[in-house]
Amino acid sequence: MDLLSYLDEGTSPYQVVSIVRERLSAAGFRELAFDEEFCLEPGGRYYVSPYPTVLFAFTAAEKIRTGSMHIACAHTDFPCLKLKSCPELIGKETPSMVRVNVEPYGGLLKKTWFDRPLGVSGKVMLRGKSPYEPREVFFDSKTPWFILPSLAPHLDKDIEKKEVDVQKEMMPIFCVWNQEASCSEHIFLEAVASRMEVQPEDILDYDLYLYNAEPAGYAGFDSTLISSARIDNIASVAALTEGLIADDKREDAADIALIALFDNEEIGSRSKQGADSVLLGWITEKIFESQLFSTMNYKNAMAKSMMLSVDGAHALHPNYPEKSDITNQVMLGGGIVLKTSATQRYVTDSRASAIVAGLCQREKLPYQKQVNRSGLAGGQTLGPIAASYLPVLAADIGIPMLAMHSAKELAHCADYEALRKLMEIWLA
Helix, strand or coil: HHHHHHHHHHHCCCCCCHHHHHHHHHCCECCCCCCCCCCCCCCCCEEEEEEEEEEEEEECCCCCCCCEEEEEECCCCCCCCEEEEEEEECCCCCCEEEEEEEECCCCCCCCHHCEEEEEEEEEEEEECCCCCCCCCEHHHHHHHHEECCCCCCCCCCCHHHHHCCCHCCCCCCEEEECCCCCCCCCCCHHHHHHHHHHCCEEEEEEEEEEEEEEECCCCCCCCEEEEEEHHHHHHHHHHHHHHHCCCCHHHCCCCCEEEEEEEHHHHHCCCCCCCCCHHHHHHHHHCCCCCHCCCCHHHHHHHCEEEEEEEECCCCCCHHHHCCCCCCCCCCCCEEEEEEECCCCCCCCHHHHHHHHHHHHHCCCCEEEEEEECCCCCCCCCHHHHHHHHEEEEEEECEEECCCCCEEEEEHHHHHHHHHHHHHCCCC
């Protein structure tokens, strides 16, 4: 499965995890139940999804030696617009326009969401056999149901200078209806119910997100650039998944190769399905509680393990070179990025950096180093958070990007291919 397919189909964290599950199942991975003991076998391939937007997958060596683990983490979420409850807006001032009420999720570049076709996807909860067993169904409109039109500059000459008022200006249009006909106050939910072939009253709740419905594609004269929504961080999810599936066993491979796909990184990771939880520790402990590791010490094995946090990195912007560090300039097409920070916004230390650099050099993979310009905080990843719960040697890496958190981001094909190859080696 190529990167563009991941980008097009991964329209919400629910869909992202669904894609990964399908890829793993097709590659012979067996699903484990989170609430049961793990029954593992040498050479086994497994995955577990404790919640529908988070997934852990791992492979075990044919012969367990020290219990060491190679872990790679990424996140399934991305900045977008989330539908509120009772979303329909049908006002007297705009009687023929039906809009929906949304709120921003994550640090999206708001102005980039205007004038784009927007679909809607996520999870819908339906009435079940009992109140304690509601039905969970994933939903994707597949086509643009919404659009958010800009205000013409003729009507406000200062419009481009103003900060966007989300509650006022970012209420997307759902439809235009005939004023002579009656319009249900639940017209959006009725449309969802109709598409799902259920009754509107069966919908108890939902987690639905608006997404940029423009397909991923190539750009630039030589078509080496990737222009797409959701590159941050579905590109990392794709690289980790394809790397684990490849299962290219090597002599220096760890006993367990594990990928951890968390949710809620864009809003701080502090949730039951985020990296700021004990979830990764629980999963690794459950692996060690299986018969494969019955005689090994968990903490000793973790001391021999290492983790990579894989997320997007800021490339030098040709129109804003002053926003990059003066001696550590990251370029599109320059290869995998090793990210460091004196404030530990990135978890990489010199030992971890040396290991990753050594792997890249051995495999002839291009790499480069990023340090934020002094005085600019830059972003933060799940790396330092996850490493605070599972204190193993760790590094932050990723591919360079432009327009991060825009409705349409930009990356380079060669950088993704280098990252995917590194993941094949790391997760061997």
